[in-house]
Amino acid sequence: MCQGGSVEDIDLTDLDRFAHGFPHAVFDRLRAEEPVWWHPPTAHTPDGEGFWVVSRYADIVAVAGDSVTYSSETGGERRGGGTLIEDLPVDWAVGVLLNMMDDPRHAGVRKLLMPSVAPRTLKLIEDDLRQRAADLVDAALAKGECDFLLDLAAELPLQAVAQLLGVPQQDRHRLFGWANVALDYDDRELGEATARTQRAVAETRAYGQELLAAKTATPADDLLSLAAHATIDGQPLTDMEKAMLFSLLIAAGSETTRNSIAVGMLALIERPDVWRTLRDDRTQLDGAVDEMLRWASSTSYNRRTATCDTDLSGRRIRAGDKVTLWWTSANRDASVFPDPHTFDITRRPNPHLAFGRGGHFCLGSNLARMEMRVVFDALLDRVEIAELTGPVEYTRSNKHTGVRHMPVRLRGDKDSR
Ligand code: HEM
Structure with a gap:
């Protein structure tokens, strides 16, 4: 699966892992080894189900640009939805909040x-x-x-x-x-x-x-x-x-x-x-x-839900799957930002996804x-x-x-x- 150990130890729903700032090293690894990764459910994962973690710039741009395949409301047989990892209900959030509307x-x-x-x-x-x-x-x-x-x-x-x-x-x-x-x-x-x-x-x-x-x-x-x-x-x-x-x-x-x-x-x-x-x-x-x-990337991620079966960089996504887009990770992607972990106010261009x-x-x-x-x-x-x-x-x-x-x-x- 991935070289040099397993990514299975990564748990992006364990908030303690974010208590000292964004875990950039984890995402450096995901971008390199598992850019479209199925995060299995863990003890902390809401709704008891896994979700996709998309960490490379190009894949994130592709998903965010295709709101028909990747909905901000919901998809498949799912009843709730929205843009957080946890499903929110349709009556007061999904389809009602501007950012969770299609x-x-x-x-x-x-x-x-x-x-x-x-x-x-x-x-x-x-x-x-x-x-x-x-x-x-x-x-x-x-x-x-x-x-x-x-x-x-x-x-x-x-x-x-x-x-x-x-x-x-x-x-x-x-x-x-x-x-x-x-x-x-x-x-x-x-x-x-x-x-x-x-x-x-x-x-x-x-x-x-x-x-x-x-x-x-x-x-x-x-x-x-x-x-x-x-x-x-x-x-x-x-x-x-x-x-x-x-x-x-x-x-x-x-x-x-x-x-x-x-x-x-x-x-x-x-x-x-x-x-x-x-x-x-x-x-x-x-x-x-x-x-x-770019450096602060204060919104770490937003979620979409696949509305149909589709492929993303060689991985099969199923209708109803939760797909998370990690803007903070895209902003440290070396294929777009040379020397991404260096803070450089002269960086041009700076097409960050913050x-x-x-x-x-x-x-x-x-x-x-x-x-x-x-x-x-x-x-x-x-x-x-x-x-x-x-x-x-x-x-x-x-x-x-x-x-x-x-x-x-x-x-x-x-x-x-
Ligand atoms: C540095 C500050 C900010 C950051 C990093 C930020 C980040 C973001 C991101 C990443 C999204 C996209 C969500 C998605 O695709 O699901 C978003 C959407 C949005 N932001 Fe901001 N935001 C900032 C400031 C603000 C401010 C000041 C306001 C309001 C006055 C605001 C209002 C909104 C709204 C209403 C949306 C939803 C737009 C839509 O769904 O069409 N944001 N923001």
């Missing part, structure tokens, strides 16, 4: 939302975000030592998504708390819901419904008002679609970006020469942001890039030296690669004179 409904909803996240619209909130980022960095500098994750990386994305959706800023910390609980796997295993997580999901949904009702009555110039009044083929979105869109955007908009900012910052802290280069030459920031996105590929390509990519530019601009303007003051605590998740805590000391220009 065309033509998916394309219709996506088209409605595109203008809200287009660069021209986002430009309108850029100055405001720049001011917010400057305030956050000034506050962190005044403290001297901070938790970079909580004080900086998490704050701006949350403020940005609240702004985009039209959530009153004073409510954003409630949402932040709920999103954190719903996405945290510190005290549970894959597919497991605790009373705490169930409560957080229910509270987010209830809050979203209340806000949607307010936006329906009194629309404003924000994404939620647009969703509240939008129609497809003359019909409004269903209440469930609208409520789930709210939850999706809060989760997708805050978790991923904060992790890319934090892991990107860690890469820069570990490379003070790159920090200095960027301070002196801001024209390199766009390239650096893309390299941070935002996915194909019809479900990240709807928030422009916003995420803008947030990263704004945060790092504010940091580079003000911070001469950034250093870790303690160990980084990673998220225990195979879905979101990122950090929970990152103790950092920031020193401004004045402090170091």
